[in-house]
Amino acid sequence: MQEQNVFRTATVAALRDEERDLGFGSVVAGESRQRLLNQDGTFNVQRTGLSFLTSLNLYHTLLSMSWKTFIALTLLLYFLSNVVFGILYAAFGASALVDTSKIPLENLFLRGFFFSVQTFATIGYGTIHPVGVIPNLLVTIESYYSMIATALITGIVFARFARPTARIFFSKTAVVAPYRGGEGLMFRMVNGRSSQLIEVEAQVLFAYFAEENGKPVRRFDFLELERRRVTFFPLAWTIVHPIDDKSPLLNLTADDLRKSDAEILVLLSATDETFAAIVHTRSSYKAAEINFGSKFISIYNPTRDGEQLSIDIKKLSQIERV
Amino acid sequence: MQEQNVFRTATVAALRDEERDLGFGSVVAGESRQRLLNQDGTFNVQRTGLSFLTSLNLYHTLLSMSWKTFIALTLLLYFLSNVVFGILYAAFGASALVDTSKIPLENLFLRGFFFSVQTFATIGYGTIHPVGVIPNLLVTIESYYSMIATALITGIVFARFARPTARIFFSKTAVVAPYRGGEGLMFRMVNGRSSQLIEVEAQVLFAYFAEENGKPVRRFDFLELERRRVTFFPLAWTIVHPIDDKSPLLNLTADDLRKSDAEILVLLSATDETFAAIVHTRSSYKAAEINFGSKFISIYNPTRDGEQLSIDIKKLSQIERV
Amino acid sequence: MQEQNVFRTATVAALRDEERDLGFGSVVAGESRQRLLNQDGTFNVQRTGLSFLTSLNLYHTLLSMSWKTFIALTLLLYFLSNVVFGILYAAFGASALVDTSKIPLENLFLRGFFFSVQTFATIGYGTIHPVGVIPNLLVTIESYYSMIATALITGIVFARFARPTARIFFSKTAVVAPYRGGEGLMFRMVNGRSSQLIEVEAQVLFAYFAEENGKPVRRFDFLELERRRVTFFPLAWTIVHPIDDKSPLLNLTADDLRKSDAEILVLLSATDETFAAIVHTRSSYKAAEINFGSKFISIYNPTRDGEQLSIDIKKLSQIERV
C-alpha cells in the first residue's frame, strides 16, 4: 500500500514517545481502529472490572446527568421515601395517625403517605397528626432524613450550577483550504455560552495507523498551528494548521486519510470568566469529516458605519468549493 | 491623510498576527469603527443566529443580573407559582379545601392562593387544609416543586456570592504626561473592594485604523509598560507606557488618535484573596478620553509621623495641566 | 556494611538540599526509620503541642470524615439538640405545652422532645403547641438555632461534595522489570473515578538511610522518569524509572533496599475536569512492596475490529515472573 509508506517515514522512536504523552497507554492492544475521541469530546474507550467502583461514582453521575434525568430521579426518590414512611405510619393503625379533617382519609396507606409528604416537606397542617410515642419517633426519624436529603439535593443542585464547563461549538467538518499560497487544515468554533472565555489555547493532534513490522500500529503527531492561543474569544476562531514541508499531512489525499483511519484530535483550554476557572473541552474529526478543496464562508455579518462587529453563528459550519 | 502614514510604517505581516492574537477574528469585516471594548470591560460586539442557544444561557444570566432584577424575578416566579397552584386547588371546590378559621375566606381563588403560599413555604397552619385524595396529591406535587425551587434559588444566591469577580476603578481619562525626560501614556486605578488583590498584571494594547491597499483596516500593537506586574495592590497603581523611540504612540497628537479611531485596550488579571481565584477585568480609553499635557495629582493624603500611608480615592481621576 | 557504601557515593551537599526541598525539615531528628508516606498518601508524622489548635480543625475534620461518621455525628447532634430543648419545654409544665390530640402524651419530657422535633424541623402540626410568653420565646430561640444548624449542615454537605479530590488506584506493588535492554522500576495506576483527569504529572522520589559520620541519616533522590506527564488519563498509566547509569537504584538488590529502609515516594497532580481544579495525591512503596524480576501483565482486554480500546482494572496489580 503506497499510502502507508508516507507515514512510515517518521522515526518510530519519536512517535512512541508521543503515543505515551497522550495517555492512551504505552501498548495499544489488538486491532481496534475505532476513533479515540468522540466528536462531543468523550473518550471512546472502555474500562471493565469496575463493579466494585460503581458506588463511588455517584457524585460525578449526579453532576453530569441532564436536568431532566436529575429531576426524574429526585422525584422518584421523593415518591419512594414517602411510600416507605407512609407504609410505616399506616402500620400502627388509624388510632395512631388521626385525621381530624371533615372527611378523613379512610384508606390508611393514603393517610400515611400524605402525612409523610406533610412531614418530609415540613408542612405539618396538623389535620393528620401522630398519636403515641412510636408514630412520633417515626416523625423524628423522617424529619432528620428530610433535613439530610434536602441538604443533599440543595448541594447537588448547586454543584451542578457551580461546575465550570465550556460549551464550544465546533464546525461539523474541517476543511483543507488554500492558505498563504499553499494549503491549510482549518476548522472553526464559537463559544456556545454568553459568558466570556479568555486565554483560549488549542492543541491539535493527528492520529493514524501506520505499518510497523508488518502490523498496523496507531501513531500520533502534533500539528503546528498558525496560532495556538487567543487572548479574547468574543466572536469566532478559525484554527489553522499550515500544510507545509514539516506537516505530516503534506501530500496526503482524502483517500490516504480514510485508509489510515486518520483522526484529528482537538484539545482546548480556556479561562471562563463567570467561574474564574480554567475549563477544558475536546473534539475530533475523522477522515470522513475533513473536506478537501472547500473553505469556510465568512461568519461576519456585513456592518454599516456606526454598527458593532457582528457574526452569525448559523454560518459556523457553512463551506463553499474553491 | 498624513496621520495614517505614521501607522503604515509597521510591517503588515506582524500586525496581522497580533490581530489574531487578540481574538477579534482574523478577518475584520466591513467598516465598523465602533470601539471594541466598552469602558466597563464588556465587548462591543454582537452575535446573531443564537436563538437556539438562548435557553442555555440561563445560568450566566441569573448570575450576572443585578440583585434588584434577581429579587424581582424570583418574586414574580413565587407569585406566579402560587397563582397557578391556587387556581388548581380552587378548581375542586370549597369542600376539597376547607377553611376552619373563624371567618373563612369565601373567595375560592384567594383561599387556594393563600393555601398554596402556606404549602410552598412549608408553613402549613392547618386552618386551610386539603380534603380528599386529589387535593392531597396536588400538595404532594407542590411540596416537591417547592423543594427543588428553593434548592435552585439557594444555589443561585450562593453562586452569585461565590463568583470571583474584580471591581477595579479606572481613572476616567488617561493622560499623556511628562515621564523621565520624555512623555508617557498613563492611567491609574484602585481596587473598589476591601478584599486584597495580589499579583496584579496588566496588558495594554493600542488599536487603530490604518490604510492598507487603500482600505482602512483595524490594527493592534502591544504597548510596553514601565512595569507590568505588582505583587500587592493595597493602594493605587499608575500604569505607565513610556512614549520612547519604540512606542507606536511616538509623535502622535490628540488629533492623530481621533482621526484613526484609536483605542487603548486594558486587560488586567489578579489573584483575589477572598476567593483565592484569579480574576480578570478589562477597560478601554478612546481618543476623546486621553488628555494630552495633563498629569494626575497625587492620590496620597499627607501623613504626619506615626500615621499610616493613606490615599484618597476621590482623587483617582483628578488631573492638572503641566 | 557493604550496601551502605553504595549510597554514600552521592555527594552529601546535593542530597542535603533535596532533603529540604521535600519539606520533611532540615534536621531529621532521632533514629526514626518509619515510612514517611503511608500507601494511602497521608504523612506518617506527628505534631504535638496542638491542644490549643484542636478547635480550629473542625471544618477540615467535618470535610474529610466518612459519610457514615458524618451522618452519625449529625444524627447525634439532632437528637441531643431536641433532648435539650425538650427538657426546657417540659420545665414549664403541661399547661405551657398543650397537647390537643385525642390521646395526649402524658410524659412531659416526651411531649417536649417531640414538640422540639416538630419545631426544629419546622413541621409544626399544632396538636402540641406552646402557651404563654416563655414557651413562645423558647420556640423563637429554637427556630433561629434550627435555621443556622440547617444552614451549617447544608453548607458542609455541599462542601463535602464540592471538594476536588483525586481517587487514584496504584498497583499494590512496584516491579523492577526488563526495560529497553536494561531494567526499569515500574508501577501503574488507574483513575478510580469516572470523571476525567487530564494533564497528569508525576514526581517520584527515592528515600533511604545512608551512613554519614557513622550515623544513619535519611537521604532523598529524585528518580528520572521515562515520561513525567500525560495529557489524558482515560485508561492506565505505567510510570517507568529507567535504571541506567545515572539512576541511584543501579545495581541495588532487594536486600539493599530492605537494609537501607528504602521508600519510593510518589507525588501526583492532575486537573480534574468535573471540578475544573488541580488535585493532588500521594503514595509510597517500601522495599517489601517492590518486586524484582517480575513484570505487569497487560491490562488491555483483547479487542476485535469495531470494538473500543478497553482495559480491565482488576488486572492493575497482577504481575508475572520474567
Place this chain on the structure above:
Amino acid sequence: MQEQNVFRTATVAALRDEERDLGFGSVVAGESRQRLLNQDGTFNVQRTGLSFLTSLNLYHTLLSMSWKTFIALTLLLYFLSNVVFGILYAAFGASALVDTSKIPLENLFLRGFFFSVQTFATIGYGTIHPVGVIPNLLVTIESYYSMIATALITGIVFARFARPTARIFFSKTAVVAPYRGGEGLMFRMVNGRSSQLIEVEAQVLFAYFAEENGKPVRRFDFLELERRRVTFFPLAWTIVHPIDDKSPLLNLTADDLRKSDAEILVLLSATDETFAAIVHTRSSYKAAEINFGSKFISIYNPTRDGEQLSIDIKKLSQIERV
C-alpha cells in the same frame, strides 16, 4: 549618620523599580515610618474617600468577620425582622390574628411577634393564624422574604466555609544565627491547620529608610533564600536568608535596623489540599522582633525506633543564646 550610608550604596534606579514592584505606589508620600505589614498579614495602610463604596463591601465583610460576630448579626436580623412583621400583623387587630390556644396571648404585639416567628421559620402551628385577605397577604410577603433570607444565610455560611485560607503560625521573632560558617536571618513557621499545604513558596523582602537627596525614602530589597520552595509542609519550615557578600543585611547591627525603621516582609503562597486552591498569607518582622545572636531550639521531639517523626509546635518561637 553612619548607618544610613550603608544603605545608600545600592543603586537608586534599581531600588526604585523594586519599590513599584511591591505595589505600595511609585510615590511614597510624607514621612510615615509606620510598618507596612502588620504581623497578622494585613496592610497597615488606609484608603479614604470610600464612603460611596461602603455598601459594596458587604460580602467581603460577612465573609471575614468572626463566627461570633456573624451569629450575633444574623440573630439581630432575625429578631428585628420578626419585630417589624409582628407590628404589622398586630396593626390589624385581634380579629385578624386569631389565637385559638387555651390561654390566648392578650398582648397583640407579642401575638404578632410569635406568629411572625412561626411564619418566618415556616413552622406554622396554626394555633395563631391569619384571618382575612390582608393578614394572609402579609404572610405571603413574609414567606418570600424568609425564603430569600434563609438562602442568603445558607449561602454566606457555606461561603465562609468554602473560602480557602491559610493559617500559618510564624515564630514570634526572627533570629540572626550562625549559618554555614557565617550568619543567616532565620524565622520558622508551621501549618496551623490539620489540612495539608503543598508546594509552599516564600518571598522575603527587606524594607528600610535610606537618605536620598537629604530626604528619608523607603527602599525595598529582595532577600535571597537558601530555599524558596518546599514540596511538602507536614512539619515545620525554617526559612533562611544567608547573610553573605550579596546580602543587604551584611554588617548591619540591631541598632542599624532600628534606626532605619527596617522591616522584613514575608509573603507565602501554597496549595491547600482540602480546598485544592492556592492560598496566600503574609507576615512581617520589625527591627525589634529580630533577635541577634540567638538560634531556634530544635522543634523535633526525640523519637525512639519504631516511632514517627514528630514535632512540638509549642517550641515554634523558642530560641536560645549562641
